[in-house]
Amino acid sequence: xxxxxxxxxxxxxxxxxxxxxxxxxxxxxxxxxxxxxxxxxxxxxxxxxxxxxxxxxxxxxxxxxxxxxxxxxxxxxxxxxxxxxxxxxxxxxxxxxxxxxxxxxxxxxxxxxxxxxxxxxxxxxxxxxxxxxxxxxxxxxxxxxxxxxxxxxxxxxxxxxxxxxxxxxxxxxxxxxxxxxxxxxxxxxxxxxxxxxxxxxxxxxxxxxxxxxxxxxxxxxxxxxxxxxxxxxxxxxxxxxxxxxxxxxxxxxxxxxxxxxxxxxxxxxxxxxxxxxxxxxxxxxxxxxxxxxxxxxxxxxxxxxxxxxxxxxxxxxxxxxxxxxxxxxxx
Amino acid sequence: xxxxxxxxxxxxxxxxxxxxxxxxxxxxxxxxxxxxxxxxxxxxxxxxxxxxxxxxxxxxxxxxxxxxxxxxxxxxxxxxxxxxxxxxxxxxxxxxxxxxxxxxxxxxxxxxxxxxxxxxxxxxxxxxxxxxx
Numbered sequence: 001x002x003x004x005x006x007x008x009x010x011x012x013x014x015x016x017x018x019x020x021x022x023x024x025x026x027x028x029x030x031x032x033x034x035x036x037x038x039x040x041x042x043x044x045x046x047x048x049x050x051x052x053x054x055x056x057x058x059x060x061x062x063x064x065x066x067x068x069x070x071x072x073x074x075x076x077x078x079x080x081x082x083x084x085x086x087x088x089x090x091x092x093x094x095x096x097x098x099x100x101x102x103x104x105x106x107x108x109x110x111x112x113x114x115x116x117x118x119x120x121x122x123x124x125x126x127x128x129x130x131x132x133x134x135x136x137x138x139x140x141x142x143x144x145x146x147x148x149x150x151x152x153x154x155x156x157x158x159x160x161x162x163x164x165x166x167x168x169x170x171x172x173x174x175x176x177x178x179x180x181x182x183x184x185x186x187x188x189x190x191x192x193x194x195x196x197x198x199x200x201x202x203x204x205x206x207x208x209x210x211x212x213x214x215x216x217x218x219x220x221x222x223x224x225x226x227x228x229x230x231x232x233x234x235x236x237x238x239x240x241x242x243x244x245x246x247x248x249x250x251x252x253x254x255x256x257x258x259x260x261x262x263x264x265x266x267x268x269x270x271x272x273x274x275x276x277x278x279x280x281x282x283x284x285x286x287x288x289x290x291x292x293x294x295x296x297x298x299x300x301x302x303x304x305x306x307x308x309x310x311x312x313x314x315x316x317x318x319x320x321x322x323x324x325x326x327x328x329x330x331x
Numbered sequence: 332x333x334x335x336x337x338x339x340x341x342x343x344x345x346x347x348x349x350x351x352x353x354x355x356x357x358x359x360x361x362x363x364x365x366x367x368x369x370x371x372x373x374x375x376x377x378x379x380x381x382x383x384x385x386x387x388x389x390x391x392x393x394x395x396x397x398x399x400x401x402x403x404x405x406x407x408x409x410x411x412x413x414x415x416x417x418x419x420x421x422x423x424x425x426x427x428x429x430x431x432x433x434x435x436x437x438x439x440x441x442x443x444x445x446x447x448x449x450x451x452x453x454x455x456x457x458x459x460x461x462x463x464x
Contacts, residue, residue, distance in 0.1 A: 011352045011364075032354070032362070052380060053387075053413070110411070118343040118381060122416050146350060146366070163419025164412075235379035242373040248332055253354035257362035276360050283332060293372035296379055 002132030005102040007141040007148045011247030011254060012060075015040065016143025017104045017127040018067040022076070024102055027178050036258030037073055037187050038066030039194045041251055045210045047217075051165075052121065054236035057214070059250035061198075063106065063125030063166055067173070069194075073187040077177035082169040086157040089170035093130060093138075096174065102131040102141075106171040108162020114142070114149045124166040130156070144245060188262045189331045195255075196328040199320065208321045215313035222306050230306065231296035238289045249282030256282060270330045277323055284316050332356065334365050342369020343377060384411055396464035401437035403428065405462065406452040420451035 005024055010016025010031045018034045035041075039061070046056040060066070064080075071078045083089035096103045108124040109115060132139035137150040151159070160170045199207035214237070221230035241250040256278035263271035291312060295305050334355040344351070350366040357363055388408040394400035407417050418425045430436050431444075442456065449456045 009352050011354060050413070052411075053383070116344050116347050116349065118377060121411055144351060164416035167419060232379065232383055235376040238372060238376040239380060242370065242376070247352065247354045253332055253362075256356075257354045260362050275362075279332070279356055279360070286332065289372045289376075293375045297375050 001097055002139060003097065003100045003102045005129065005131035005141060007131075008143070009146050010143040012040075012245045012251070013127040013143050014063065014066050014125075015254070017129055018070060020129060020141065020143060021102065021104055021175055022178070025175050025178055027076075027182075030261065032254050032257035033261055034070055035066065035251070035254050036195075036262060037184075037191045038068075038070035039191050039198065040066045041195050041255045042198055043207055043210050043250075045205045045214050045217075047205075049165075052236065054233050057237050057240045059241060059246060063127075069191070071175070073190055074182050074184075075179045076175055078173055079176045080171065080173040082171050083160075084169075086161060086170070089160055089172070090153070090157065093172060094133065096172070097130070097133055101174055102129050104129050104173045105160060106166075106168035106173075107156075107159035108164070108168060109159075110162060111155065111158045112142075113151065113155055114140075114145070122162070122164050124162050124164055124168055184265050188265060192262070192327060192331045196324045199324045200328075208317050208324070211317035211320065212314060215310040215317065218306050218310040218313065234292045234309070235296055238292050241285060242289055249285040252278055252282030252285055266331070268330065274323070274327055274330060277326075281316065281319050281323060284312075284319065288312050288316065333358075334363060337365040337367050338370040339367060340369045340371045340374065342371075342374045344369060384408065392464050395434075395462065398434055401432055401434045402459055402462040403431045403437060403448060405464070406448070406454070406459065410452055417451060421447040423447070 006020070008016070008020055008023070010019060012031070012035065015031045015034045015038070018038070019029055019031045022029050022034075042059060042061045044058050046058070049056040067078065070076070081092060083092065093103060093105075105128055106124070107126050107128060108122065109126045110120050110122045112120065112126070128143070129141040130138050131141055131148075137152055138156045140149050140151055142149060160168055162168060201207045201209070203209065204213050218230075218234070221233060225233070242248065247254040256275045259271050259275035259278060263269060263275065288309070291309055295309065332353070332355045334357055337353050337355050350368050353365050353367045354362055355365050388405065391400060391405040391408045395402055395405050407414070412420075414425050414428055418428055421428070431440065445456050445460060449459045452459065
């Protein structure tokens, strides 16, 4: 059995699933719009949480938050279910497919067999859509892939019940109600304000202040931790910023694309100007990744190099601070 | 990032003919999407992480050979896990798993417990028990 679901590739999995499921249900909404209205742009540094033996950095809010906020702001109702085991989880999914409901799933990446081996880490906040089933396989639309793919029943059970941080517990979700008249302008204004609030939050590890804090730490790393560990941590920042899913520059380019769409909806030319500015900031993040790459590739780093990187990051933070202050006033 | 600058470097996804979607601007600064086969700084960062796992796995293998660590440590590193993730998969407390890191304690484990580990590591119980490094 299969549903008449259409696959569109996206940069980020959660945006992509949300956008694809809503499109299927008759609401034409782009990935940047999903990301922007879901207030997806973020920065947080969690030194006390270790991922792959390095501190956690994130350029996005908690898994599920983007779709959750999007739904709330647009008045869409989304049904979310978690399950105690593969049996009940599989049955609920099969029932949905029988009723022609393509369903979003939260899964772990480590056992996703169609992913390149090198990309398979224990990361549990990946999202995909199941849109059909054959005798042996589930038909999968993974938004970061160019085309649709399949997983065997056993393989899908394994990724739905992956363990570790953010264990998906079989989580399945799908929209059940989409209002007829949606006030996009109101939702966009609200979302932009929330993003400005997050990025300018008076919390040392969040938003602009978080970026500045990381810059300060980078100066200390080579002395405090040794070059090897310092480089490992640096690589972690770059991976979180550029890994499949961010659309480049730690989501800054997707956000700039959102601002362009928002400028049209709100008839606000200032947002278009700010979009160009955000693109420039994204390019600064890219430059940072290039410089960081040079440092850990050579491995013969002097403390100077780390100071240079820290300066670069501080400059980005300052640019973003000005940017979000302007953006707050623009809406 | 300009559309013309979307990187098409060699990467770990290229072998699978996989390309990822990027957001980039046209000559007027308007956004569009483009596919990228990879970007070198990113590949370097990923390889750095993979290299680190390789080193940790090799270290664990030597420890198994020298009789200071059990196969649990080796297969944990090989599966890119840490003790928290492994605890989730086998459904045991972390302190209990830490005890199983000792070869002496490992030698006395029941088949039932060994099976839990083998399932988590996706190997057979014999492969697991008889791993000598």
